[in-house]
Amino acid sequence: MSNTFTISHTPMNSGKGKTPIADAYEQTRAALGVYQGLLVTELGDDAESYELACASVVMGRENVGIAFSVKDHRAYVLILDDGRPDMHYLPIWLLDMAKYLTETLRTFVVPDQGSELTYWGDSERRRFIAYKFKMADSPTNIVPIGTAP
Numbered sequence: 001m002s003n004t005f006t007i008s009h010t011p012m013n014s015g016k017g018k019t020p021i022a023d024a025y026e027q028t029r030a031a032l033g034v035y036q037g038l039l040v041t042e043l044g045d046d047a048e049s050y051e052l053a054c055a056s057v058v059m060g061r062e063n064v065g066i067a068f069s070v071k072d073h074r075a076y077v078l079i080l081d082d083g084r085p086d087m088h089y090l091p092i093w094l095l096d097m098a099k100y101l102t103e104t105l106r107t108f109v110v111p112d113q114g115s116e117l118t119y120w121g122d123s124e125r126r127r128f129i130a131y132k133f134k135m136a137d138s139p140t141n142i143v144p145i146g147t148a149p
Contacts, residue, residue: 024056027056027062027063028054028056028063031054031063031065032052032054032065034065034126034128035052035054035065035067035078036052038065038078038120038121038128038130039052039067039076041120042120042130046069046072049069049070049071049072050067050068050069050072050076051067051068051069051142052065052066052067053065053066053067053068053144054066055104058077058097058100059093059096059097059100061079061080061083064077064078064079065077065078065079065128066078066101066104068105068135068142070135070139070140070141070142073134073135073136073138073139074112074132074133074134074135075101075105075109075132075133075134075135076130076131076132076133077097077101077130077131077133078120078128078129078130078131079128079129079131080126080127080128080129081119081127081128081129083129084117084129087115090115091111091115094111094113094131095111097111097131097133098110098111098133101133103145104144104145105135105142105144105145106142106143106144106145107135107137107139107142108135108136108137109133109134109135109136110133110134110136111131111132111133111134112132112133112134113131113132117129118130118131118132
């Protein structure tokens, strides 16, 4: 993976005596490590073409993994298994997430999966759902919002 970065949200004080920024940094760093491991395990050599982000809060979920590949015109959203939406509302949830990704990645993103859920990870405690999306306008470059120098 050529880039890892975060899409930040203003954290609240944890009450652990650390600054909110230090807490958020530790959580993000740990999450990025987990997401990178999942990408390599699940995608193998193809993981090299993906960039990885950790969004601190997306649609009410914390530390959401976002992996995207300009080469494959694909994006994955990684969320802990306990964060899955009610299956009845999954199509609407996928559209809302596609809208978020479109705004964040500044490219047209659409859901690229049916109503089945794809699980990544090998333990019941740390299982993640990988939601698959397609970059419909086949971008040649992505600079996520808030990450430009």
